[in-house]
Amino acid sequence: MSMSPTGAFSGxxxxxxxxxxxxxxxxxxxxxxxxxxxGMIVDLPHRRSFSPDAAFHRGPLTPRFLDGAPLLAVEVxxxxxxxxxAEGVMAAKRADYFAAGTLVVWDVDVLEEPSVRVYRASDPAxxxxxxRGERAEAEPALPGWTMLVDELLE
Numbered sequence: 122m123s124m125s126p127t128g129a130f131s132g133x134x135x136x137x138x139x140x141x142x143x144x145x146x147x148x149x150x151x152x153x154x155x156x157x158x159x160g161m162i163v164d165l166p167h168r169r170s171f172s173p174d175a176a177f178h179r180g181p182l183t184p185r186f187l188d189g190a191p192l193l194a195v196e197v198x199x200x201x202x203x204x205x206x207a208e209g210v211m212a213a214k215r216a217d218y219f220a221a222g223t224l225v226v227w228d229v230d231v232l233e234e235p236s237v238r239v240y241r242a243s244d245p246a247x248x249x250x251x252x253r254g255e256r257a258e259a260e261p262a263l264p265g266w267t268m269l270v271d272e273l274l275e
Contacts (some may be wrong), residue, residue: 131197132157134231134273135174138195144178145266152179152192160186163221171218174229177263191222192262197229215240224262231273 142154175190237257251257256267
């Protein structure tokens with residue numbers, strides 16, 4: 122499957138998340154911040170890999186695709202990620218993440234309504250939503266890590 126490149130706002134938002142996760146990695150040593158375009162091998166009936174826009178993975182790091190789902194997967198919406206059909210695709214992707222062992226999925230919107238929806242494997246139907254001026258979190262995947270929603274828009 123061929124993937125289209127993303128726009129500048131979405132790409133920069135993913136980069137800002139990665140940089141914040143990298144600081145968390147350095148501070149805690151609990152895993153690894155993973156940037157966009159890194160594959161992760163999973164064993165699901167209809168999916169063999171993920172490549173989130175940013176992620177935090179337990180490790181170990183390898184020169185090939187990472188083994189297993191990330192603790193946190195971050196999906197930053199692009200222009201085509203809006204509307205009923207796109208919502209269905211995104212919900213199915215979140216379900217796949219959770220089935221593979223991901224604890225938290227961020228759904229980041231920097232194009233229409235700047236916000237972060239935080240979905241948890243423990244209650245995937247009820248996301249927490251954070252807007253400008255608020256700090257989004259990734260509990261229980263990354264204890265103590267937060268990011269100001271406004272930083273996604275810089």
